[in-house]
Amino acid sequence: MKRSKILFSALKVPFDYMFVVGAFMLAYFTRLQTDYDYIWNFNEFLKFTLVMAPIWILFFALQKLYIPSEKGHTFEEASRIIIGSLAATLISISYIFLSRTDFFSRLIIFYALAYSILLISTYRIVANLLQSYLYKFDIGVIRLAIIGNRGIAKLVINNLKTDLSWGYKIIKTLDHNALEKIQSVITSNIDEVIMADPYASDKQITRILNYCAERGIGFKVIPNLFRAQTAKVDLQLIAGIPMIEYQRTPLFGWGGIYKRIFDIITSIILLIILSPIYFLAVIGVKLSSPNGPILFRQKRVGLGRQFSFLKFRTMNPDAHKLHKKYIKKYGNMFKLKNDPRIYPLGKFLRKFSIDELPQIFNVLKGDMSLIGPRPPMPEEVEHYNEWQRKRLGVKPGITGLWQVSGRSNVDFDEWVRLDIYYIENWTLWLDFVILLKTIWVVVRGRGAY
Numbered sequence: 001m002k003r004s005k006i007l008f009s010a011l012k013v014p015f016d017y018m019f020v021v022g023a024f025m026l027a028y029f030t031r032l033q034t035d036y037d038y039i040w041n042f043n044e045f046l047k048f049t050l051v052m053a054p055i056w057i058l059f060f061a062l063q064k065l066y067i068p069s070e071k072g073h074t075f076e077e078a079s080r081i082i083i084g085s086l087a088a089t090l091i092s093i094s095y096i097f098l099s100r101t102d103f104f105s106r107l108i109i110f111y112a113l114a115y116s117i118l119l120i121s122t123y124r125i126v127a128n129l130l131q132s133y134l135y136k137f138d139i140g141v142i143r144l145a146i147i148g149n150r151g152i153a154k155l156v157i158n159n160l161k162t163d164l165s166w167g168y169k170i171i172k173t174l175d176h177n178a179l180e181k182i183q184s185v186i187t188s189n190i191d192e193v194i195m196a197d198p199y200a201s202d203k204q205i206t207r208i209l210n211y212c213a214e215r216g217i218g219f220k221v222i223p224n225l226f227r228a229q230t231a232k233v234d235l236q237l238i239a240g241i242p243m244i245e246y247q248r249t250p251l252f253g254w255g256g257i258y259k260r261i262f263d264i265i266t267s268i269i270l271l272i273i274l275s276p277i278y279f280l281a282v283i284g285v286k287l288s289s290p291n292g293p294i295l296f297r298q299k300r301v302g303l304g305r306q307f308s309f310l311k312f313r314t315m316n317p318d319a320h321k322l323h324k325k326y327i328k329k330y331g332n333m334f335k336l337k338n339d340p341r342i343y344p345l346g347k348f349l350r351k352f353s354i355d356e357l358p359q360i361f362n363v364l365k366g367d368m369s370l371i372g373p374r375p376p377m378p379e380e381v382e383h384y385n386e387w388q389r390k391r392l393g394v395k396p397g398i399t400g401l402w403q404v405s406g407r408s409n410v411d412f413d414e415w416v417r418l419d420i421y422y423i424e425n426w427t428l429w430l431d432f433v434i435l436l437k438t439i440w441v442v443v444r445g446r447g448a449y
Contacts, residue, residue, distance in 0.1 A: 004140035005167070008131060009068040010257055012124075013057060016065075019119040020056045020112075024049040027111030052092050056116065059084035059091075068253050077128075078121045085120075089113045132165040141169040142218070145190045147208070148197030149173050152222060156196050168192075192218035194243065207386070214392040215304040220245045249423045251394050258428050263370050266435070267363045274357060281312050281354055288345035292317035295358055300375035303395045307367040309375055310358035314346030315339075353442045359398045371431040372397025373419040388412075391419040394426075404437035 028045050040048070060066065063080040092109055135141050146157060153173070160168045171190060175197070193212050195205055205221065212219040220243045251259060271278075285294045292313055300309035342350065349355040362368040368375065375396030381389075401418040422430070 005068040005142075006253060006257060008127075008140070009066050009254075012066055012127070015123065015127075016060055016120060017053050017057055019123055020053040020116050021049055023115035023119050024052070024108075024112045026115045027108045030111050031108045052088075052095075055091050056085065056088040059087045062087075066254065077124055081120050081124070082117055085113055085116050131167070135164050135167050138169060141167050143171050143189055143191045144168045145172045145174065145193045146170060147174050147193065147195050147200065149175060150197075153196035156194065156222075190217060192220065195219070195221040210386055210389065214389045216393065217304070218245065249394055250426050251423070255426065255428075259369060259426075259431065260366075262428060262431060263363050266370055267360045270360055277354060278357060281349065281357070284345050284349075285312055289313065289316070289343050296355075299378060300396070301378055301381050301392060302367055302375055303392070306378065307362070307375075309367075310362055312349055312355040312358060314343070314349050314355045315341040316343055356398055363398065367395075369395040369397045370399065371422075371434050372400055373422070374400065374402070388416050390423070391416055394423050399434060399438040401434060404434055404441055 024045075028042070028049075060081070063084040065077065065080050065084065089109060089112075096109075131140065144160070146153060149157075157170060157173060160166055160170060193208065195208065209219050211217075222243050249255075282294055294313060296311045296313040296315070298309045298311075299306050346355070359368060360370075363370055372394055373391040373396050376384075376392075381392070384392075401422050402415045
């Protein structure tokens with residue numbers, strides 16, 4: 001899913017909240033025109049409104065009004081707003097009755113119901129029109145590759161080209177037989193792939209699916225064409241054609257937003273708490289190994305791109321010269337218990353994972369997450385088979401399931417299995433549990449070298 005679409009959906013939450021509060025304010029002043037005998041003052045009513053408004057947001061969320069979509073469906077969205085507003089109104093009335101709140105005329109709640117439906121529906125229509133208008137200037141569009149050029153594929157292509165409000169820009173249409181060509185096109189400026197060729201085999205579809213998944217590219221397929229095993233799918237109507245969207249992880253959409261908020265807040269807290277350790281580590285590295293830099297920077301593979309990975313340097317300055325030789329000798333992503341490249345203080349920093357602390361800045365920058373698969377080096381990825389590449393489908397992390405399951409004592413195949421399990425079964429609670437377990441593992445210094 002395009003970041004702009006996720007952002008557009010996220011912004012609906014504060015706007016909905018603002019319009020619900022506005023609806024209550026209009027209801028208050030409407031009722032004020034006819035009832036002067038018994039009514040709260042404005043400040044009391046505002047406090048009540050600020051408490052009640054989140055109930056509307058909750059029921060809008062239950063009505064799936066904040067799920068990122070390619071196109072706003074006005075009638076369907078309005079019906080969900082009405083249902084959510086009615087449910088929230090019933091809860092509000094029940095709260096007033098059960099809590100025996102010293103309340104004024106109950107008509108004010110029904111005024112608020114009417115105003116909230118009117119205001120929110122109107123603003124959603126305007127927002128959808130604005131989003132469609134921006135598509136004309138290629139702002140927020142999904143850059144699309146369609147695999148297939150006959151039958152139903154032509155129908156999809158014609159509908160998407162005719163109706164720009166879907167937010168798709170077709171970059172390439174390809175035949176499924178040109179697999180190598182498809183892969184070269186996918187790597188160049190493509191956000192999503194739609195498989196629309198009825199003659200594509202399961203093997204071809206699976207290869208393209210895995211290729212997209214490891215690069216964070218969306219993948220949809222028209223039903224009855226896709227028979228390979230998938231972890232998560234979602235049925236959507238696009239350009240009037242039912243399609244199955246492959247979602248290998250709950251981290252797409254709102255899951256990614258929750259995780260990003262968790263990463264930012266937790267990282268800032270950790271930076272404040274751990275600042276004395278940062279200071280001591282900087283001094284220690286400089287005194288123990290003065291010939292090299294304090295920070296070690298290295299190219300690592302993230303979600304669809306490479307980035308500069310940060311650590312406190314724990315090895316001698318020329319250690320990188322031996323790395324390719326060690327890969328051939330000890331295998332991919334090796335860990336040596338007595339690595340001769342590590343200087344004495346570096347062993348201590350590694351044992352208690354102090355060397356990993358600068359990666360919190362990678363997290364704040366958005367290259368990494370606190371929890372996730374460890375980011376490999378490009379030369380390590382060259383040795384990955386197709387199954388192992390699945391671990392590249394989400395942002396890499398500082399810690400993950402493998403660290404709390406034995407750290408360096410876990411072999412690489414088991415490491416990948418743990419990463420894939422995490423990707424396919426992510427929850428915010430799982431991140432929290434892994435973070436707590438990581439603290440315990442680090443304190444014990446188990447499996448780290």
